[in-house]
Amino acid sequence: MAQTMITLDGYQRLAIRSDRTKIGGGIDLAVLGLVGEIGSLLSETKKKQRDARSYLGYEASVVEEMGDVLWYLAVLSHHAGLLLSDVAGDRAKEGTDPTFAELQPQQTLALQTPTVAFERTLLRLAGEVGRIASLGGRGNFTGDPALRELLSGIFDTLTSAADEAGITLEQAAKRNLAKAEDRWPTERAIPPLFDESFPQEERLPRSLVVDLFERTGGNNKRYVVQRCNGIFIGDRLTDNIMKPDDYRFHDAFHYAYAAILGWSPVTRALFRQKRKSEARVDEGEDGARAILIEEGVATFVFGEAKRLDFFEGQRPGDLGFGFLKSVRQFVRGYEVEACPLWLWEEAILAGNEAFRFLREKRGGRLRLDLDGRRLSVEDIPA
Structure with missing residues (x-):
């Protein structure tokens, strides 16, 4: 997987295999999960600002949290009957399934310190997720016509945040899929015993x-x-x-x-x-x-x-x-x-x-x- 490009819908098909959020016909758990992951992303930024010298692993944490946000976004779109490419908005031509790399052609940069632009974009992202949570508070909103627009806004802002952080969503997506496979594998391949080569x-x-x-x-x-x-x-x-x-x-x-x-x-x-x-x-x-x-x-x-x-x-x-x-x-x-x-x-x-x-x-x-x-x-x- 690490050597191949991954498309939005290809990622979504792999992501939903580890979905455990669909309960009782609603999608509230996926919404709650999305809200929680945005909170985690903001928390990582806060910790880096507060403990700039002692907080290590910031970049890896941001990549992981962005992958989790992307996972919930893909799952939520699936529950709503939408392809992830459907919610990519103006970033993808209608009817196409672009790769993440096509949406972010720039090179990744080392993420050392949260920038003001990145912080503002994360806050905007939190506001957009809050709106979808408010919509979900009314009940099952799978058929709500506003849902696609809200999801598109979240995807667009998430991509902007990744651009500002010097992170590619492809990197986040692949790491997220590896994380899911580690926890909920499609095939349970047991590794060999550690002492097989010993007397x-x-x-x-x-x-x-x-x-x-x-x-x-x-x-x-x-x-x-x-x-x-x-x-x-x-x-x-x-x-x-x-x-x-x-x-x-x-x-x-x-x-x-x-x-x-x-x-x-x-x-x-x-x-x-x-x-x-x-x-x-x-x-x-x-x-x-x-x-x-x-x-x-x-x-x-x-x-x-x-x-x-x-x-x-x-x-x-x-x-x-x-x-x-x-x-x-x-x-x-x-x-x-x-x-x-x-x-x-x-x-x-x-x-x-x-x-x-x-x-x-x-x-x-x-x-x-x-x-x-x-x-x-x-x-x-x-």
Whole structure:
């Protein structure tokens, strides 16, 4: 996709494949999303002005936010029965499907600081989106004759904002499609396991059965122990918090990462499967820092999941995009960063499903299948 020109309607056809906003025949969610993305774009500008020296990644953020605005615009047009080329207005000849490059033939420039013109155009864009939101407040406005004109105005102003920012909408569109594919892929192609090229003794076990169960020690203190092939492994785990919350069962998360992502420095250390044949990998991917990073991921996920009943009833596609992005931020620079967001979601959901079982039954048997990228949980046989 990065090497080919993309047309407006071609982009729209790809964008609507990840549309989850059409509910109950209305288009309010798409309108709300558009309003929200304009707000995010303005927020990026504000942060750059306020924290000019310390705020990094401004250009990348603006490109991403413009791509999100473009996505909602394409989806909203689709809901209204319009092609994106239909709302391009005077920028496209009627009956044609131009490429984004044809609408913006200028070269991109580095976006370092928000200009006054850019700020004013964004405010104008916010006003135009506000008008379409006001129109939508009256109900389902798919057939409203004013809709096409309003959408055309938004598209024209968005293009002007991109011109002033030195950003092409083609760049924003392609990055947006890659982002959607990362989260809601058309085909779920599972990446290869990270240790496939290593000797067998350095690979995570492709099949593993681990029992986790609770014990009560002195002072009625509860802890969790683990057993594999009849041998007790690891340390006794407690909640390590003033108010108990069953965090002692959290190794279910680590086993989910191992089974589904093919990544878990914690599990490697526990079963002594570190990749010592390559010193850089042994230290950089399987070492103490990587273990701490994974523990940080597990703690963050646990904290978020605890607020939401450990994602009970959640299915693939339900977890928040921002939450998944934050999880992957933890592992930036490590091999698992290459795993797509949808696979992270599957690992998180599987880990929480196992955790809920362990918490309810006070123990259980976990079965890891790395080849099938699955984690299951069941009662421990009597």
